Amino acid sequence: ETGVTQSPTHLIKTRGQQVTLRCSSQSGHNTVSWYQQALGQGPQFIFQYYREEENGRGNFPPRFSGLQFPNYSSELNVNALELDDSALYLCASSYGQGSYEQYFGPGTRLTVT
């Protein structure tokens, strides 16, 4: 186990709704990255937070937003949910801005109907 936790484990939402997913990083880590993993594919980078600031973003629309708190835990918010947002959402924690190993949580499975 990595020490990275995510909640909830599973979630079912309706198209157009909003959702908030949560992640607690591993002790000592100050960077959290969020990834979306569609079924049968590799994870795709959404964005990263380093010391409470967004530190890079992938090719996702603005309705995907996030926060990082002083204890380095993080939230991913998705507004106006679409059917294609159904996926496994993963957070990964690491230390610092450089190229360091990152550890993933178990993910939140989001289903949009």
Add this chain to the structure above:
Amino acid sequence: GESVGLHLPTLSVQEGDNSIINCAYSNSASDYFIWYKQESGKGPQFIIDIRSNMDKRQGQRVTVLLNKTVKHLSLQIAATQPGDSAVYFCAENPQYNFNKFYFGSGTKLNVKP
């Protein structure tokens, strides 16, 4: 749990044999690489990493080889066990993007008893 390897290349090996999983990466600027193992319904699990100033790194039962000339990475698993059955991803980190990782499409490893 749900399968994350529905349409992935599959490698089938006999228990006890050695496995070699290959990955072609895209960005010649990438200078840090990680291999992850993902079991059904779980987040990716860190296996081993390698930096671009190395061409080989060994861990417990695993070896990663890096060929920068042809942008190729491989993961060798010695004495493959049934517990090694999973989807394996390589992830690359371009130098200029700090801790943002790009994942390959993955390879499903089936270990036959």
